[in-house]
Amino acid sequence: MLAGSDPYQYQPGFGNHFSSEALEGALPVGQNTPQVCPYGLYAEQLSGTAFTVGRSGNQRSWLYRIRPSAVHRPFEPYSRGAHGVVGTFDAAASVATPTQIRWLPFPIPDGADVDFVDGMRTIGGAGDTALKNGLAVHIYTATTSMGRRAFCNSDGDLLIVPQQGRLAITTEFGPIMAAPNEIVVIQRGMRFSVALPDGPSRGYILEVFDGHFELPDLGPIGANGLANPRDFQTPTASYEFTSDEWEIVNKYQGELFSARQDHSPFDVVAWHGNYAPYKYDLACFAAINSVSFDHVDPSIFTVLTCKSAHPGTAVADFVIFPPRYEVQQRTFRPPYFHRNCMSEFMGLIHGEYEAKKGGFLPGGASLHSMMTPHGPDARTVELATSRELVPGRVADGTQAFMFESMFQLRLTRWAAEHTQRDHSYYKAWEAIPATFDPTRKVQ
Known part of the structure; x- marks a missing residue:
């Protein structure tokens, strides 16, 4: 079970430097990597931009966790059957057409246990994940929660748009509940797991291979309008301290790989930084x-x-x-x-x-x-x-x-x-x- 702060509490703001701790005093004082962290935790930085990017554009967070995320067995090719995600869009593996195209609602599997990862299918895209250039559009249809499986995307940022059913998303930074008419952004490298509190679920995903999502410039609109930074919500720290067997599924260059570990990936007791997942209610626009x-x-x-x-x-x-x-x-x-x-x-x-x-x-x-x-x-x-x-x-x-x-x-x-x-x-x-x-x- 998640320990620490109450589930689904959020910090408001977009692009802020946030601080959150599930145990009082878990955040080190005065430096990021003390010789010994409070509570015997390990310091780990998650960088969303190059180290030398200018201060205004630099994105990174410090995670203080029970065990480093490097503690896992080697990654192997994903073995649960053929998956539906694609990382390159060359002529051999994709189709080009200028025709206007429409799809009727994508069906949710009937009578099969399909979670968020196995229910993800790529509709189309452009570019190449290895070159960090382009984007992909996916659909997901799921009937069951991920359980002790976590997903990590090394290829880019994911903007998730639930259409049917809420998503209870556990992240390294804390839990997020996302309902239809809300969106969730989970950036490159962040581990998360999806549960389905309302049963079968369906939605859309936009993936970008380079850069990060930001608020558009307002220009002549002035200071106010469109999406307001204060309406974006970032989770607060919660953690799991377990010795259960977990599977980490990693999307890398459009392929899926799997690694095993004997502890929860959601063991972050405290964190601070400006590289964190967030959600937004479209009704606030x-x-x-x-x-x-x-x-x-x-x-x-x-x-x-x-x-x-x-x-x-x-x-x-x-x-x-x-x-x-x-x-x-x-x-x-x-x-x-x-x-x-x-x-x-x-x-x-x-x-x-x-x-x-x-x-x-x-x-x-x-x-x-x-x-x-x-x-x-x-x-x-x-x-x-x-x-x-x-x-x-x-x-x-x-x-x-x-x-x-x-x-x-x-x-x-x-x-x-x-x-x-x-x-x-x-x-x-x-x-x-x-x-x-x-x-x-x-x-």
């Missing part, structure tokens, strides 16, 4: 929108971004379309038809997305590749062009999101050939009529 005319670009709904080396572009943006008011005058209010230089993977947590009146369902997904045209379906166009433009609410009871990237994504064959792929998706636009009339001028 302060939406910004037009109050005059025209539809603002979807970038205005960015919650987190992982910036690229090119200013103004991103390895990945996490964007949401939350409940809000729309008041634009003389404006086609749904998302406009567009082609752009980003890849857009969309998912739906609950409700009905405002630009699609059927087929795009919770637990499903869509992919609109770079420069592939897309936009609202025929029914949405019909309603939007005939409605009275009075102030009104949109997206109540709905939460759609988007993983957006400057990279061109390739699909795994699993995703491209999945039985839930909706091959009739193109029909969403077939019924849009040509209303052009050169004799009729509308002001």
